[in-house]
Amino acid sequence: MSIFTRDGLDFLARYGHVISGITWIGLLYYFNFVQTPAFAAFEAGPRNEAFSKLVPRALWWFRYGALLTLLFGLSIIVLTKDMRGDYWKSAAGLSISTGIVYAVVMFANVWGVIWPNQKIVIANARNVLAGNEADPAAASAARKGACASRTNTLLSIPMLFFMVATSHFIAFASDKGKPFFDTSSAGHRVIYYVIALAIVIVAETIALRAPAVGKPEAWYIDNHRNTIILGFVITAVLYVVWEILFG
Numbered sequence: 001m002s003i004f005t006r007d008g009l010d011f012l013a014r015y016g017h018v019i020s021g022i023t024w025i026g027l028l029y030y031f032n033f034v035q036t037p038a039f040a041a042f043e044a045g046p047r048n049e050a051f052s053k054l055v056p057r058a059l060w061w062f063r064y065g066a067l068l069t070l071l072f073g074l075s076i077i078v079l080t081k082d083m084r085g086d087y088w089k090s091a092a093g094l095s096i097s098t099g100i101v102y103a104v105v106m107f108a109n110v111w112g113v114i115w116p117n118q119k120i121v122i123a124n125a126r127n128v129l130a131g132n133e134a135d136p137a138a139a140s141a142a143r144k145g146a147c148a149s150r151t152n153t154l155l156s157i158p159m160l161f162f163m164v165a166t167s168h169f170i171a172f173a174s175d176k177g178k179p180f181f182d183t184s185s186a187g188h189r190v191i192y193y194v195i196a197l198a199i200v201i202v203a204e205t206i207a208l209r210a211p212a213v214g215k216p217e218a219w220y221i222d223n224h225r226n227t228i229i230l231g232f233v234i235t236a237v238l239y240v241v242w243e244i245l246f247g
Contacts, residue, residue, distance in 0.1 A: 013079055017073055017075075020068035023061060024065035028062070028149065032150060032224050036146065049129065051121060051125035052126045052129055055122060059118055063114075063115050066106070066107050066111070069107075070104070073100070089183060089189065090183060091183050091246065092166050092167075094192065094246075096166040098162040102156075102158060102162075105204060106155055109204075113145065120137060120141035121141055123135070124137075143210050143212070146221070147208075147210045148207050151221070154230060155231075161239075181246040181247060183246050191241075192241060192245055195241055206218075206221075
């Protein structure tokens with residue numbers, strides 16, 4: 001059957017990548033746009049109850065959605081015949097590389113920051129519900145997890161732009177058969193990568209520092225609307241840089 005050929009497996013990997021990616025990013029947006037603002041309005045008792053019963057289930061799907069998204073993405077790279085050699089110097093290769101780097105940083109946040117800290121918060125909620133003393137480390141853990149989660153939301157906006165643009169715009173954008181984007185200059189590629197990496201390094205550094213609520217550097221972390229706005233600003237900046245260097 002053709003589905004079991006290399007091309008068929010490539011398709012299945014892409015299908016799995018999309019489904020798991022929707023699960024991962026959908027839950028990321030749920031946590032940031034729905035759960036966090038709602039929980040802030042809860043009384044302590046109902047909030048602890050929710051952290052005990054609702055959050056662990058959502059986090060299970062969240063972190064394994066992230067893991068499967070990464071694994072299916074790696075499978076695509078292995079199975080796709082065109083992703084070889086000079087492909088990574090092309091406009092499509094440069095675009096997908098941007099999405100990959102941002103997504104890998106987000107994956108690292110899920111398993112290395114968000115999940116370890118949320119385990120502390122969940123354990124604390126269950127401990128309090130059992131009538132025991134609250135864990136003094138829970139507040140700090142909650143803040144660290146929240147900063148990483150909000151940073152993932154920020155990075156997801158440019159990440160998704162370049163993931164989608166790779167196949168649906170950048171790779172095929174042309175005028176009378178001439179490609180719009182010329183990425184043949186190694187110097188221009190280096191400049192672009194420096195800018196793209198500088199953005200993610202700054203965002204991740206702030207996330208790992210987990211600034212307190214109200215600190216100037218937390219202005220986009222404390223308000224999800226600011227996160228969304230800055231995410232689109234970063235996307236626009238990266239695209240303008242793209243046009244200047246490769247257009």
